[in-house]
Amino acid sequence: MLKKTLLMIILTASQAFAQTASDTANSANGDQRGSDKLDIKKLEQKYWAAKDDDFSVVQNRRYTKAERYYLNVSGGVPINDPFGTGTITSLQVGYFFNERVGVDVNYTKADMKNNDNTKQFIDENGVAPNYNFFDSSKTVSVTYVPLYAKMSLLDKHIIYFDMGISLGVGTTDYIIKKEEGDQSGSAFSYQIGINQQIFFSEHFAIRADFINKFTNEDRFKYSTIAPSRDLGAKVVNDTQLLLGLTYWH
Structure with a gap:
């Protein structure tokens, strides 16, 4: 009877020890699996946090402009001249200090003639309106490039x-423009431009x-026999x- 009792005690203790070891192993494995999970809350906090100067994305450029x-x-056309x-045609030479800022010098030459409205006005009235034509310009410009992007064309x-x-x-x-012999003029000008470049x-x-x-x-008045031809100065907008084609050195 005593042997049977001792045997049962030993068997019970062995089972309890095995269960404890199994629970400990399962707990350790659970902790290990938990450490491999992504902490979503920390990721959300990082997303909504104030800007971190040490966290940024750099867009690699296949074609660069810096120091080139x-x-x-x-070539093109005037698009807002009411008379012509x-x-x-335009020739431009420039240099970019970095990807954002560059300078250039530009020479532009125009070949203008009366448009259909001006011709009709002259034919119907026997006189012409008082108007000027853009002839040429020499300009020094500073360019700032805030936008750079890539675009897919037909997924190819x-x-x-x-x-x-x-x-x-x-x-x-x-x-x-004058009734007899046109007159040339020259004046200071400034310009604002937007350019789009595709490499x-x-x-x-x-x-x-x-x-x-x-x-x-x-x-001045178009008619050369007018008592007073001077109409004063006026700011004229040429758009x-x-x-064209750009060569980068």
């Missing part, structure tokens, strides 16, 4: 492009420019749309 010279040749139509090609804002000053030559290789890009140029021009 460029040459741009463009024609073509505009990646297009790299940026958009810049330019401010420039210079001189503008204009033509004062397709390290050295070449397509560039579009939308430019608003403002010039304080002298104005140009240009498209």
Whole structure:
């Protein structure tokens, strides 16, 4: 009887020891699995926290502008001249100090003629309106590029492009239209422009420019026999749309 009792005590103790060891192992494995889980609350706190200067994303650029010279040749049209139509050509040389800021010098030449409205006015009235034509300009500009992006074309090609804002000053030559012999004038001008550039290789890009140029021009009556031809000065806005090719050195 005593042996049977001792045997039962030993068997019970063995079972209790085995259960304790199993529980300890399961607890350890549970702690290990818990340490591998993502703490969602900490991630949310990081997302909504104030900006961390040590946490940023850098966008790699395939085609860079920093410390590079460029040459741009463009052609286009005036889009807001009420009296004339024609073509505009432009030559631009520039340099970018970094990816954001650059400078350039630009020469623009126009070939203007009377549009249909002006021709009709002259035919119906026998006289012409009092008007000037944009002739050419020389400008120095500073460009700031706040936007750079990539764009998918039909899920087959990646297009790299940026958009810049330019401010420039210079001189503008204009033509004062007269009944007999046109008159030339020149004045200080300033301009505001937006440009869009699409790169397709390290050295070449397509560039579009939308430019608003403002010039304080002298104005005279078209008729040369008018008692007083002087109409005073007026700020004239010439808006140009240009498209061209840029070579990056």
